[in-house]
Amino acid sequence: xxxVMQIPQYQHVQEGEDFTxxxxxxxxxxxxxxxxxxxxxxxxxxxxxxxxxxxxxQKRLTFQFGEAKKNSSLHITATQTTDVGTYFCAGRENxxxxxxxxxxxxxxxxxxxx
Amino acid sequence: EPEVTQxxxxxxxxxxxxxxxxxxxxxNHLYFYWYRQILGQKVEFLVSFYNNEISEKxxxxxxxxxxxxxxxxxxxxxxxxxxxxxxxMYFCASTPHRRGGETQYFGPGTRLLVL
Numbered sequence: 001x002x003x004v005m006q007i008p009q010y011q012h013v014q015e016g017e018d019f020t021x022x023x024x025x026x027x028x029x030x031x032x033x034x035x036x037x038x039x040x041x042x043x044x045x046x047x048x049x050x051x052x053x054x055x056x057x058q059k060r061l062t063f064q065f066g067e068a069k070k071n072s073s074l075h076i077t078a079t080q081t082t083d084v085g086t087y088f089c090a091g092r093e094n095x096x097x098x099x100x101x102x103x104x105x106x107x108x109x110x111x112x113x114x
Numbered sequence: 115e116p117e118v119t120q121x122x123x124x125x126x127x128x129x130x131x132x133x134x135x136x137x138x139x140x141x142n143h144l145y146f147y148w149y150r151q152i153l154g155q156k157v158e159f160l161v162s163f164y165n166n167e168i169s170e171k172x173x174x175x176x177x178x179x180x181x182x183x184x185x186x187x188x189x190x191x192x193x194x195x196x197x198x199x200x201x202x203m204y205f206c207a208s209t210p211h212r213r214g215g216e217t218q219y220f221g222p223g224t225r226l227l228v229l
Contacts, residue, residue: 033217033218035157035220041222042205042220042221042222042223043157043205043220044220045217045218045219045220048217088156088157090157101159101162101170101172102159102218103159104156104157104158104159105156106155106156107156
């Protein structure tokens with residue numbers, strides 16, 4: 001079945017440093033979503049990428065979807081303590097496979113030292 | 115802003131007991147989901163539900179699990195005979211439209227502990 005791998009598993013940065021997490025799928029995706037989960041909280045939707053090579057920005061966050069639609073990245077510029085949490089990518093397989101199921105990566109736990 | 119709600123927030127049960135986890139999806143949403151997250155691990159898809167029937171389920175969702183939409187608002191997950199390994203956070207989610215990349219709105223979760 002589809003697998004979604006995410007690296008790194010953990011990342012500790014000093015406030016102000018940049019952060020990047022990478023997501024790779026074993027199969028081509030129809031779209032990929034990114035979620036943030038604060039400690040003790042539930043996943044909260046950040047963004048969805050659909051098109052090959054798509055890049056989207058939300059303030060200090062930049063999301064990319066690879067040309068082959070099998071990988072994605074989330075980059076945070078100048079991290080703040082409010083960025084602390086686990087960032088999950090979640091992919092939906094291309095048509096012909098699952099249409100309902102989101103397959104989540106294991107997440108990257110970001111901690112920020114003030 | 116409308117939210118998905120879940121009850122109870124915590125549930126402790128003995129192995130072999132039945133539990134029912136309840137969810138109230140956002141009112142105009144049509145697709146409903148259950149996920150689980152074992153402590154410290156990733157979110158895992160269990161089942162999706164549309165038009166009063168299961169549209170997809172994962173290998174985790176075996177005969178011990180069932181879902182139901184008993185009325186116009188509630189969406190429940192039943193585990194018939196709980197096992198120790200069922201201990202996890204269970205999240206309900208909903209989306210407004212049909213498949214194809216809609217944002218999934220997650221509830222706050224129910225933490226289930228099986229002793």
